[in-house]
Amino acid sequence: MDRVLIRGGRVLDPAGERDEIADVLLEGGRIAAVGPHLEAVGAAVVEAAGRWVAPGFVDLHAHLREPGQEYKEDIASGGRAAVAGGFTAVACMANTQPANDDPSVTDYVLDRARQDSPARVYPIAAATKGLAGEVMTEMAALVRAGAVGFSDDGKTIMDGGVMRRVLEYSRLVDAPVIVHAEDRTLVRDGVVNEGPVSTRLGLPGNPAVAEAVHVARDLLLAELTGAHLHVAHVSTAAAVELIRRARERGIHVTAEVTPHHLTLTDEETLGYDTNTKVAPPLRSAADMQACRRALADGTLDAVATDHAPHAVHEKEVEFTAAPPGLIGLETALAVVLDLVRAGEIAPLELVRRLSSNPARILRRPGGSLAPGTVADLVLVDPELRWTYEPTKGWSKSRNSPWAGRTLQGRAVATWVEGRLVYDVERGVLAP
Amino acid sequence: MMGRDLLGIEDLERADIERILETAERMQEVGLRDVKKVPTLRGRTIVNLFFESSTRTRTSFEIAGKRLSADVVNFSPSSSSLKKEESILDTARVLDAMAPDAVVVRHAVAGVPKRIADVLGAPVINAGDGAHEHPTQALLDLLTVLQEKGRIDGLTVAIVGDILHSRVARSNIYAFTKLGAEVRVAAPPTMIPAAVETLGVKAFASLREALDGADVVMMLRIQRERLAGAYVPSIREYSATFGLDRTKLRYAKDDAIVMHPGPVNRGVEIAHDLADGRPSVILDQVRNGVALRMAVLYLLAGRRSPAQEG
Numbered sequence: 001m002d003r004v005l006i007r008g009g010r011v012l013d014p015a016g017e018r019d020e021i022a023d024v025l026l027e028g029g030r031i032a033a034v035g036p037h038l039e040a041v042g043a044a045v046v047e048a049a050g051r052w053v054a055p056g057f058v059d060l061h062a063h064l065r066e067p068g069q070e071y072k073e074d075i076a077s078g079g080r081a082a083v084a085g086g087f088t089a090v091a092c093m094a095n096t097q098p099a100n101d102d103p104s105v106t107d108y109v110l111d112r113a114r115q116d117s118p119a120r121v122y123p124i125a126a127a128t129k130g131l132a133g134e135v136m137t138e139m140a141a142l143v144r145a146g147a148v149g150f151s152d153d154g155k156t157i158m159d160g161g162v163m164r165r166v167l168e169y170s171r172l173v174d175a176p177v178i179v180h181a182e183d184r185t186l187v188r189d190g191v192v193n194e195g196p197v198s199t200r201l202g203l204p205g206n207p208a209v210a211e212a213v214h215v216a217r218d219l220l221l222a223e224l225t226g227a228h229l230h231v232a233h234v235s236t237a238a239a240v241e242l243i244r245r246a247r248e249r250g251i252h253v254t255a256e257v258t259p260h261h262l263t264l265t266d267e268e269t270l271g272y273d274t275n276t277k278v279a280p281p282l283r284s285a286a287d288m289q290a291c292r293r294a295l296a297d298g299t300l301d302a303v304a305t306d307h308a309p310h311a312v313h314e315k316e317v318e319f320t321a322a323p324p325g326l327i328g329l330e331t332a333l334a335v336v337l338d339l340v341r342a343g344e345i346a347p348l349e350l351v352r353r354l355s356s357n358p359a360r361i362l363r364r365p366g367g368s369l370a371p372g373t374v375a376d377l378v379l380v381d382p383e384l385r386w387t388y389e390p391t392k393g394w395s396k397s398r399n400s401p402w403a404g405r406t407l408q409g410r411a412v413a414t415w416v417e418g419r420l421v422y423d424v425e426r427g428v429l430a431p
Numbered sequence: 432m433m434g435r436d437l438l439g440i441e442d443l444e445r446a447d448i449e450r451i452l453e454t455a456e457r458m459q460e461v462g463l464r465d466v467k468k469v470p471t472l473r474g475r476t477i478v479n480l481f482f483e484s485s486t487r488t489r490t491s492f493e494i495a496g497k498r499l500s501a502d503v504v505n506f507s508p509s510s511s512s513l514k515k516e517e518s519i520l521d522t523a524r525v526l527d528a529m530a531p532d533a534v535v536v537r538h539a540v541a542g543v544p545k546r547i548a549d550v551l552g553a554p555v556i557n558a559g560d561g562a563h564e565h566p567t568q569a570l571l572d573l574l575t576v577l578q579e580k581g582r583i584d585g586l587t588v589a590i591v592g593d594i595l596h597s598r599v600a601r602s603n604i605y606a607f608t609k610l611g612a613e614v615r616v617a618a619p620p621t622m623i624p625a626a627v628e629t630l631g632v633k634a635f636a637s638l639r640e641a642l643d644g645a646d647v648v649m650m651l652r653i654q655r656e657r658l659a660g661a662y663v664p665s666i667r668e669y670s671a672t673f674g675l676d677r678t679k680l681r682y683a684k685d686d687a688i689v690m691h692p693g694p695v696n697r698g699v700e701i702a703h704d705l706a707d708g709r710p711s712v713i714l715d716q717v718r719n720g721v722a723l724r725m726a727v728l729y730l731l732a733g734r735r736s737p738a739q740e741g
Contacts, residue, residue, distance in 0.1 A: 196629040
């Protein structure tokens with residue numbers, strides 16, 4: 001089935017600034033044509049009336065746990081969860097076991113992805129060896145092996161001198177340095193946003209200022225070095241404001257926000273559900289609103305899931321002992337469509353933040369439906385109501401605050417290089 | 432209306448609290464008898480599930496259960512999930528399979544009683560969870576003040592000490608404000624929780640201002656490891672500014688009473704001579720603790736399940 005005609009959908013192409021009803025013809029793994037009433041003799045036809053046709057989503061931030069913690073997730077299961085959520089490419093974090101701080105690990109991840117993942121996998125390498133925050137990794141060799149960026153993620157580099165050198169050196173390879181911005185000396189034992197909720201729960205608070213202080217430091221270091229700083233999972237109004245002002249001053253900074261920080265607040269934690277424990281923590285309603293506005297106005301460039309699988313038994317412990325993180329690849333689209341339904345962002349702009357913007361940040365193709373480009377795309381039913389049951393999902397883990405909730409909007413088909421890899425009726429089809 | 436469990440005072444209505452206090456007053460009479468035992472909970476099993484050691488609270492619950500003729504079993508798993516293989520919820524599932532009639536839970540981390548209640552068929556009574564709540568302590572404090580002052584409505588209560596880390600403070604804030612008292616908290620600013628005013632109290636950095644006109648002065652136990660420099664510079668500085676002695680007590684009303692949940696750090700948060708006898712009511716609190724816990728066990732473990740009703 002080499003030729004596919006996707007007929008009569010709402011075509012959302014951020015690269016081409018297109019938002020109109022049209023047909024899309026796929027041929028030979030590429031987009032052959034986009035336009036009204038295309039003729040395609042012999043093509044398989046997908047009726048798309050009432051649905052959106054968009055470039056495949058690109059997730060800047062996921063934990064696929066392979067190598068080392070395959071009981072939580074692996075590249076095969078994470079890749080399946082990705083395409084089931086409309087993502088055709090996933091950037092995976094370096095905190096595996098061993099950490100992705102060496103080209104041999106990058107090779108292994110890419111090799112596993114080629115064999116078993118229906119989605120493209122973009123490895124993010126560690127910024128320092130062993131994620132220890134001391135000695136920088138061999139960035140040139142890692143990029144040659146296929147790394148798309150550098151991050152110690154949750155093991156935030158607290159030594160300002162090391163971070164300065166990492167940023168400086170990253171200019172050699174033209175890849176972003178991605179920061180989980182939390183000053184650990186301010187977070188200390190904090191596990192829930194500091195404020196009325198932490199006070200009621202009696203759990204140690206993690207103050208919003210811990211994020212802002214670290215963002216401020218790294219923005220100044222990015223200005224000093226001229227490097228590309230990418231701020232992961234922004235969660236506070238204060239950090240948004242710092243990023244906005246830095247961008248106005250010409251600092252090369254990009255930023256992402258998660259579906260959970262866009263739609264949930266710290267009040268979700270009032271029942272002590274460890275599936276609401278995440279780093280940075282769910283914040284106040286005012287912080288959430290600031291993040292929503294910043295995504296709409298472009299201060300925050302991308303939606304990223306921070307998909308972080310953990311086994312059930314690891315979450316069935318004291319709130320303070322539970323590992324932070326939640327899974328998000330299969331729910332991200334439905335969750336962020338809330339912003340479209342609330343009239344806060346146009347569909348084309350949301351698609352831009354899910355596809356072309358993250359692709360641009362990683363210097364990878366994507367986010368375009370122009371004829372000739374690789375046919376990575378997704379068909380979305382923005383109205384479809386469905387109940388999310390993690391046990392029936394594609395991830396190996398279940399740690400989701402949306403478990404059992406009815407969500408609206410879903411990827412109903414996903415193509416990677418012109419090949420149908422997911423269909424909502426039949427499930428994941430390949431490899 | 433009171434639910435199946437007693438996890439915190441925050442969940443209770445005023446009427447629930449009054450019902451518990453009235454029941455406790457009736458239970459006090461049992462403690463005065465020659466034979467201190469009634470058959471009310473005969474054949475019922477109460478498990479004291481204490482992940483954190485607390486001889487006082489556990490003994491108080493044990494005596495309360497035995498005076499009601501329940502079979503009381505003490506179960507003390509070794510500390511936290513971090514140190515052992517079994518998760519907290521697995522421990523709860525194992526316990527549930529033994530079909531207890533009530534489980535009293537104590538844990539060093541906030542929220543554990545709630546998580547256990549979510550998987551357990553039997554009622555759960557929170558005997559203190561981290562810095563969250565210690566509801567039976569607050570109820571016995573209400574009972575003590577009620578007996579001393581004849582009312583709660585309109586009283587001024589000053590709670591002094593490490594409010595940030597105190598479950599006793601949180602439960603008492605809810606308990607006294609729900610019954611119409613004005614509650615103040617006083618501590619060094621490092622020991623006041625974020626947005627504490629959202630609990631309906633006013634925070635003071637001056638002991639003198641906090642005590643001005645107070646009917647009840649409640650001193651909290653200070654954990655010595657928190658006096659090592661992270662929250663306050665030294666024990667000496669803490670005692671000088673927030674420790675209570677007879678001189679500072681004069682800021683309060685002439686007939687003010689002094690309370691403390693125990694165990695007392697004599698000479699740190701409270702002067703030696705002030706801990707014994709009037710105006711201190713510390714031993715009355717302990718005495719009332721047994722009757723109050725009898726009332727709670729009676730109201731929760733004494734309910735017949737639909738299966739038993741047949």
